[in-house]
Amino acid sequence: MTQAAVGARQFSVQLSATRSGARLAGLLTVRQLRDWGVPSGCARQVVAELAANAVLHGRVPGRDFRLALRLDPAGVLRVEVTDARGDRIPRVDGPGAGWAESGRGMLLVAAYSERWGVVPAPAGCKTVWAELEPTCG
Structure with a gap:
């Protein structure tokens, strides 16, 4: 059966806003995508x-973050991470930013x-x- 014949697949999990929660998000992503082939x-x-x-930037004590993955029939993967700090918007610093303390990781995402x-998400x-194309392996 081809991926296009299957329809969209979804995975979502709530994780603690800790370094171990962030590591677990990566491990769960690898496992889920492996299950989806x-x-x-x-x-x-x-x-x-x-x-x-x-x-690091979206944590509010006592509140978790959510990881969601959605694989559409064409193979496009949508990754979503929801955190508790709606007031802290990520930005991409360009090459001229030097050794800025933030923004460089979003260059990787981009x-x-x-x-x-x-x-915006509910509750602030x-x-x-x-979104990642199927050719991004």
Whole structure:
């Protein structure tokens, strides 16, 4: 059966906003994509960055973050990470930013993704999303 014949596949999990929660997000991504028969190299890098940002910049004590994966019939993977800090919007610093303390990881997200963005989520949260083409392995 081809991927196009299957329809969209979805996975979602709530994780603690800790470094171990961020590591677990990457491991769960690899396992889920393997179960779906999809390469995980690019996705693991994107999830690692977005989960790390959720823990470092989006953490509110006592609140978790959510990882969601959606694989559409054409093989496009959408990664979403929702954290509790809607007021902290990620940005991409360009090559002239030097050794800035933030923004460089989002350059990786932008490089691996066809497109990415940020949308508000309920309760003052935000969701950072990225879409990866099937050729990104």
